Amino acid sequence: MHPRQPLSVVMIAKNESALLADALISVSWADEIVVLDAGSSDNTPEIARQHGAKVFTAGPWQGYGKQRQQAQQHASHEMILMIDADERVTPELRAAIEQALMQPQPDVIYSIARRNLFLGRFMRHSGWYPDRVLRLYPRAWRYNDNQVHESLETAGARVVPLQGDLLHLTCRDFSTFQRKQLAYAEAWAQQRHQQGKSCSIYSVFSHTTGAFLKTLLLRAGFLDGKQGWLLAMVNAQYTFNKYAALWALNQANQRK
Structure with a gap:
């Protein structure tokens, strides 16, 4: 049996003080947390450091795709879990991720189902569930350059779905x-x-x-x-x- 691969959780953030702590708590079991701050005017960087994250400051804004690329460059480990401040890893998803890390496959990217909150309700239809996103992957892959609606480039990879949900607090206000x-x-x-x-x-x-x-x-x-x-x-x-x-x-x- 292979030893468990270490995991780097990577996040991009700006003025996320109201949401960041719960996101970081949900991935506190990871081997490393990297937060790339895009010039927050609140205490986002301090909250990240309080929860053990390595905090870096982003360069000039070039869009979400390039921001994720820049954040990933600061990760130390081969496996990346990319999440946002308004997302939370459930215990079921954590168990599935831990299992995947015990069976490293360099050509596999894992898809994760998101449960999206809209005005007090986690949607089950409307195209908002399971809303699978590619977030757990070897660092050989990276995000494209899109300014918005960025996505992971997956050429040559096999996509495997994971059990468990990623809670996404999409629309609270x-x-x-x-x-x-x-x-x-x-x-x-x-x-x-x-x-x-x-x-x-x-x-x-x-x-x-x-x-x-x-x-x-x-x-x-x-x-x-x-x-x-x-x-x-x-x-x-x-x-x-x-x-x-x-x-x-x-x-x-x-x-x-």
């Missing part, structure tokens, strides 16, 4: 959640515009309508009750903001 969604939409539009992408006014409304129907009907959001209907509206609004912002950028470029 609606106004804060909306502001974050708007920032994501703007970053998405800027990135697509820089890539030479464009869209028509028809695309703005067709994508918006499609997002609402996909969440509510195809992903059975109506089974999540009132939160399911609200989330369908939120997803439609987010989609509208993305494509409307891209359309507006293209229009401004044409006028120039």
